[in-house]
Amino acid sequence: MIVSLNEIEMTVLKAARGAGLPWGLSEEAAQAARWLARLGLPFEAPLASLLASQAWRADLVLNGTHLRSRSDEAWLCPIRAGAWLSDLGDIVPVRIDRVLWPILLLPFAARRTRPVELAFAGTRLLTGGATFAIRQGDLAALRQPMAERVEVMAPDSCDLEQAPLRRPEGGVEIDMTGWSKLQGFEALTYVPASLESRLTGAGAAQSDND
Amino acid sequence: MTQGCEAATIGLRPADVVMRLERLGSAHQTRLSFLRALLRRMRAESWRIARLRFDIDGKGVGTAIYTVDVGERLYSLVAFGHDLAPERRTDRVIAEEWDATFALCDGIPNEAGIERLRRNVPLQEVGRYLSSELVLARANRSVRLFDQVLSALCEGRQPDRAAVEATGYLMRTTAVYGNGKFGIADRDLIMDRPELTGPFRAEMLTVYLIRAFTVDLVEHLARLAGGSRAVGLEPALRRRFGIGNATGLGMAPFLVKHPALVDRWITARETALAKVRGVETAGAREIALFRAALTHSHRLLNDWLTDDAVQSRKIGELRRDLLRLDVFATDTVLGGSRPFDAIYRFAEAHLSVEAQEYAVTLVIEPHGELVDGLAEQMAIDETEGLRIDGSLRCADLRRLIEAHCGFAFEPDFRSEEARARFWYVSEEKLEPRLGERFKEPGMEREQPLAVARDIAALARVLADERPETSVARFLLTHPEHRHSVRRVAIAARHPYSEIWGNLIGAELRPIDILRCKLAFFGATRFDPRSDRWLRITLFQGAPFPDELASCDTDLWAYGA
Numbered sequence: 001m002i003v004s005l006n007e008i009e010m011t012v013l014k015a016a017r018g019a020g021l022p023w024g025l026s027e028e029a030a031q032a033a034r035w036l037a038r039l040g041l042p043f044e045a046p047l048a049s050l051l052a053s054q055a056w057r058a059d060l061v062l063n064g065t066h067l068r069s070r071s072d073e074a075w076l077c078p079i080r081a082g083a084w085l086s087d088l089g090d091i092v093p094v095r096i097d098r099v100l101w102p103i104l105l106l107p108f109a110a111r112r113t114r115p116v117e118l119a120f121a122g123t124r125l126l127t128g129g130a131t132f133a134i135r136q137g138d139l140a141a142l143r144q145p146m147a148e149r150v151e152v153m154a155p156d157s158c159d160l161e162q163a164p165l166r167r168p169e170g171g172v173e174i175d176m177t178g179w180s181k182l183q184g185f186e187a188l189t190y191v192p193a194s195l196e197s198r199l200t201g202a203g204a205a206q207s208d209n210d
Numbered sequence: 211m212t213q214g215c216e217a218a219t220i221g222l223r224p225a226d227v228v229m230r231l232e233r234l235g236s237a238h239q240t241r242l243s244f245l246r247a248l249l250r251r252m253r254a255e256s257w258r259i260a261r262l263r264f265d266i267d268g269k270g271v272g273t274a275i276y277t278v279d280v281g282e283r284l285y286s287l288v289a290f291g292h293d294l295a296p297e298r299r300t301d302r303v304i305a306e307e308w309d310a311t312f313a314l315c316d317g318i319p320n321e322a323g324i325e326r327l328r329r330n331v332p333l334q335e336v337g338r339y340l341s342s343e344l345v346l347a348r349a350n351r352s353v354r355l356f357d358q359v360l361s362a363l364c365e366g367r368q369p370d371r372a373a374v375e376a377t378g379y380l381m382r383t384t385a386v387y388g389n390g391k392f393g394i395a396d397r398d399l400i401m402d403r404p405e406l407t408g409p410f411r412a413e414m415l416t417v418y419l420i421r422a423f424t425v426d427l428v429e430h431l432a433r434l435a436g437g438s439r440a441v442g443l444e445p446a447l448r449r450r451f452g453i454g455n456a457t458g459l460g461m462a463p464f465l466v467k468h469p470a471l472v473d474r475w476i477t478a479r480e481t482a483l484a485k486v487r488g489v490e491t492a493g494a495r496e497i498a499l500f501r502a503a504l505t506h507s508h509r510l511l512n513d514w515l516t517d518d519a520v521q522s523r524k525i526g527e528l529r530r531d532l533l534r535l536d537v538f539a540t541d542t543v544l545g546g547s548r549p550f551d552a553i554y555r556f557a558e559a560h561l562s563v564e565a566q567e568y569a570v571t572l573v574i575e576p577h578g579e580l581v582d583g584l585a586e587q588m589a590i591d592e593t594e595g596l597r598i599d600g601s602l603r604c605a606d607l608r609r610l611i612e613a614h615c616g617f618a619f620e621p622d623f624r625s626e627e628a629r630a631r632f633w634y635v636s637e638e639k640l641e642p643r644l645g646e647r648f649k650e651p652g653m654e655r656e657q658p659l660a661v662a663r664d665i666a667a668l669a670r671v672l673a674d675e676r677p678e679t680s681v682a683r684f685l686l687t688h689p690e691h692r693h694s695v696r697r698v699a700i701a702a703r704h705p706y707s708e709i710w711g712n713l714i715g716a717e718l719r720p721i722d723i724l725r726c727k728l729a730f731f732g733a734t735r736f737d738p739r740s741d742r743w744l745r746i747t748l749f750q751g752a753p754f755p756d757e758l759a760s761c762d763t764d765l766w767a768y769g770a
Contacts, residue, residue, distance in 0.1 A: 004341065005398060006390025014635075023658040024685075024692020031596055062686060080689060087600025087682035111597050171341050171393060190637035191652030197636065197645060208301045208456075209353050 001179070002171040009034045011182055012047060018188030019051035021079065028083045028108075035107035037172045039131065042143060044178025046101040049145065051185050055100050056080045068097035075100045075146055082108030085152065090114055094152040102147040106132060109152055117155040120147035126155055220487045220551060222480040224705075226616060229476070231711035235722025236524070236564040238571045241578060241764060242478055243732030245748060247585040248414045251405065252758055255281060259419070259755035261426065262286070262318070268434045269293045270309065270427065273328070276419050277318055280405045285344070286318045287419040288327050291427065299350055301384045301456035301745075303641050308334070309381065310423070314345035314416040316395065334385070341395040345388045345416040349381040349424070352454060356380050359428050359443075364436030368443070374450050375513045378735055378747040380424040382454025386413045401589070409475070409588050410731065421453035421749050445757070449766065452750030455733070458743035459642045462723045463633065466659045466713065469697060473704030474590045475730050480706070482574045482581035487551035489577070497544045499576035499765070504539065506768035507532055507572070510734075513769075518738035520719070524564040531557075531565030535572075578764065595700045598692075600682025604675040607684075607698065611669050614701040617710040618665035630716035633657040644720060644742065658693055660714045668694040732767075 003011075012033040016026035029047065036043040056077035059070035067084065069076050076099040085094060086108040099105065102120045106127055109116050115128030121144060123137030134141075191197070227233065239246070251257075258279040266272035274289040290311045298307045311331045319327060319342070330337030334348055355369075355377040362369040388410070390396040400406045406415075425448055432440040443451075465472050492500075511529050516522055538556050543549055550573040557569035574581055611618070621628040632647045634655055647653050658664070668691045675684060685692050701707050712718065719741045728736065733746035751769055753761035763770060 001338075002340070002393060004390030004393055005396045007393065022690040022692060024694070024696060025689050027693060027696070031593075056689070060686060062683065067686075080686070083598075083689070083692065084600070084682060084686045087598050087685060089599065089601050169341060169399065187637070189635060189655055190640065191634040191643070191645070191655050193636060193638045194650060196650055197643060197652075198638075208350065209296050209299055 001176060002173055003179075004171050005034050005037060008037050008043070008172060008174075011179075011186055012043070014189045015047070015051060015182040015185035016079070018185040020054065021051075021056055025056065025079050025083060028086075029079045032079065032082065032104055032107040035110065035130070036103070040172075041103065041106075042175065042178075043104075044175045044182060046104055046143075046145075046178075048178045048181035048185075050077065050079070050101055050104065051182070053077075053100060065091060065093065066095045066097070074098070078102060078104035081105065085109060086111045092116060092152060092154045096150045096152075098146070098148060099150055100146050102144060102150050103142045105150060106142075115155060117153050118150060119153070120144070120150040220484045222477070222484050222705075225708070226710050228480060229617075229706055229708065229710040231709065231718070231722040233563055233567065234709065234711075234726035235719065236562075236567045237726045237729035238568050239729055239732045239734060239767065240479055240482070240571045240574050241767070242482060242574070242581065242585045242588070243730055244408055244410050244588075245414045245418070245732035245752075246764070246767065247408050247582075248411055248418065249752060249758070250582065250585075251408075253761070255405070256759065257281075257405075259422070259758075261422075264426065264430060266291050266427065266430055268431065270431060273324065274423060274426070275318070275324075276422065278415065278419070283403065283405070284317050285415070286315045287416060287423070288313050288315055288319065288324060288331070289420070289423050290328060290332055292332060294350070296353070299353070301350060301382065302743075303385065303458065303460060303639050305348075305350075305384065306336075307332075308348035308384065309351045310349050310420075310427075312345075312347045312349070312416065312420055312423075313339070313343045313394075314347075314412060314419070316342050316344055316400075335387075335392060337392065339393040341393070341399060343394040344400060344412045345386060346392065346394055347383050347386040347413075347416055347420060349383045349420055349453075351381050352377050352379060356428060360432055360435070363429060363432035363443070364440050366436065366439045366441050368441070368447055371447060371450070374447060376515065377454075378450070378513070378750050379421075379452045379454035380428055381420070382456050382745060383417060383420060384456050385460075386416060386455075388413050407589055408585065409471070414731070417453055417455070417748055418752075421451070421752075422755055424453065425451055425754070448754065449751055449757075452734075452747040452752070454745055454747055455728075456739075456743065456745050457724055457728065459644060459720055459724075461727060462720050463642050463657065463659055465709070465723055465727055466661060468592065469700045469707035470590050470592055470595050470704050473700075473707040474588050476706035477704075478584040478588050479570070479574075479730075482577070482584050483554070483570050485580050486573050486577045487548065487554055489550055489580070490548060491546075492544055492549045492576075496576035497549075500539070500544070500550075500572060502765055502770065503572050503575045503768045504532065504536060506765060506770045507568070510769040514735050516737040518744075521736060521738050524562065527562040528564045528568060531561040532568065534561065535565070535569065575764070575768075595696065595703075598681065598685070598696055598699060600680055600685065602681040603677060604672050604679045604681065604684055605677035607681055607695065608669065608672050608677075610698050610702045611665060611672070614705070615665050615669075615698060615708070617708055618662045618669065620710075621662060621666075621712040621715060623663050623666055627716045628712060629660075629663065629714055631714045631718060633659040633714070644718075647714070661694075661697060661708060662712050663714060664691075664694045665698060667691070668698070734767075 009030045013030035016029040033043040058074040082105045110127040118125045123141040124135040126133045263275040270291040276287040278285040359369040557566045632653045636643045735747040738744040751766040
């Protein structure tokens with residue numbers, strides 16, 4: 001199916017909230033999905049898997065700019081960690097340990113005013129603004145479901161060519177498996193009708209044949 | 211000529227005056243309203259609108275296509291007429307069929323494209339669309355007036371003017387969807403096109419074309435039924451047909467979800483008001499336009515009818531207050547120093563809020579040269595508010611809340627009254643609804659519209675936080691306050707971003723929120739049908755496409 005960026009944003013916003021993320025982080029997830037979708041990068045499966053994990057509930061330990069979970073078993077949520085990464089402004093270096101779906105950190109790193117390098121499991125990415133470049137590794141590496149350690153640092157060189165903001169003219173072709181799971185979470189934000197809500201929820205009904 | 215403009219000496223009205231629900235719920239159209247800005251642009255750039263196709267049978271079933279040539283690009287409205295059984299006709303979003311359905315398209319679709327639209331557009335939300343479609347809409351007939359006009363034209367006579375004024379339109383739209391809904395083009399795709407940069411410009415264009423379709427339809431049906439006896443509408447009477455709209459809670463969250471955008475709209479209007487209040491002496495032309503708008507308003511207001519008790523009382527006060535404004539606005543006042551400031555201050559001191567806001571409309575009206583440029587400053591890139599500056603300290607954040615979010619501390623949220631309602635999205639129609647928090651299930655699925663309550667909660671938590679803690683660290687451990695921190699940051703930069711009212715209080719009349727947005731669209735004749743939905747009229751009195759070039763007045767907006 002082909003969807004618009006606005007549909008992606010709205011579906012992810014509601015899915016994140018439906019899964020239990022607070023509203024502010026749900027907004028961040030929605031914007032992250034929009035950023036990735038615009039570049040043709042996967043967001044559906046990573047987010048669907050992340051939302052099922054409830055990873056944002058993990059207890060965190062922050063030591064300077066080193067973020068990790070309190071427990072050795074737990075994995076961090078890249079939306080919660082990414083929002084923090086965005087809030088930090090241009091501070092480098094930053095280290096995030098044991099984080100799920102490192103690709104979801106990319107849109108947050110890109111918000112900084114200067115390009116930064118993200119390194120995890122042999123992959124090195126340069127990102128800034130509306131784009132990114134792979135310095136080391138390949139696209140497949142972007143689909144890693146987790147990374148033991150992600151480092152965010154100032155790049156040796158900032159030769160990131162700012163591709164013009166891509167506008168998917170014909171909409172975005174989505175992965176239906178992940179999308180359906182997101183829609184499942186989305187449905188958890190809706191309130192089923194009751195007799196009272198049918199009568200009053202949107203104002204009393206009158207005849208419109210006038 | 212108007213002499214001197216010292217806008218700097220008259221400040222903008224403060225947010226805690228402008229953004230009150232009562233005042234938002236008394237807003238009127240101004241010359242900055244979106245549909246008026248659209249018409250000015252159409253006229254200035256000589257957009258060419260043509261009826262390319264009109265294959266509609268005697269029951270109103272078929273296809274019509276209107277094209278809009280803006281010079282650089284072509285757009286088209288594809289309209290489908292349907293034969294709707296009366297029992298299926300409802301303005302509410304629960305409807306599944308309509309009298310007519312529409313899509314505004316980028317370019318002109320070919321036959322295959324029209325076929326694809328025919329399979330989807332009549333289904334509205336249930337259909338799927340492509341980015342070549344910009345807007346999706348539907349409309350229902352105002353049955354009584356439509357039939358009355360049709361039979362009059364069939365019999366070779368003009369319809370009764372009083373009946374036309376009483377309703378004001380042949381059809382009303384019940385939804386107009388843009389920005390990526392159901393697969394149509396994202397706003398990102400079209401926002402850089404100069405002809406569509408204003409807020410809701412594509413939607414306004416769609417509605418304007420639908421209005422033309424409605425009168426073409428009734429004239430066409432009259433010719434089919436009445437043959438050579440049938441006549442068309444006389445042009446002056448034809449202009450009295452606007453296009454109706456029925457709007458409900460679906461529109462309310464928009465104003466809350468787009469704080470920076472709302473600030474641009476209000477800032478434009480308030481800047482216009484400050485500018486005209488700063489005019490030192492009025493020119494003869496400005497005085498004449500002001501008087502004409504005021505004089506025409508008296509008749510216009512007589513045709514503004516509603517069954518809603520609150521609005522009915524407000525209209526009565528407005529009529530009375532405009533007479534007082536007439537008496538006050540003597541030659542001496544208008545010929546004196548800062549005449550429009552004097553008029554505004556008189557209204558502020560002596561007239562109802564509804565009339566104060568009408569006075570804003572009236573004083574801005576004669577000053578096109580001074581204010582029309584502001585209509586081009588009503589859009590904003592909302593991604594600018596996305597990033598939170600986490601380097602702020604919690605003490606800074608507290609100060610921002612105190613300085614810019616006074617609205618959060620007015621309600622006493624410990625009382626059930628102040629939390630009586632909650633906003634949710636209904637599973638049945640996927641539309642926003644307002645529920646009773648302590649009587650109905652579902653409050654754990656509340657939508658984030660309780661801005662004041664949530665910022666008050668943030669302020670309480672911050673009180674216990676160490677002042678030097680960074681906001682980045684605070685939000686890492688308090689992610690549940692993230693949406694509120696973002697709003698505080700936006701409010702600090704955008705004074706009119708927040709409504710100064712409690713959106714979950716027992717006293718809330720949701721139509722106050724809708725009214726504000728609809729006034730910015732350019733709506734008139736607000737007719738509340740409950741506290742949650744209302745009917746309005748758009749484009750009433752406006753020139754039709756074939757009259758645009760020859761219409762040299764803006765006073766149509768006052769029924770001239």
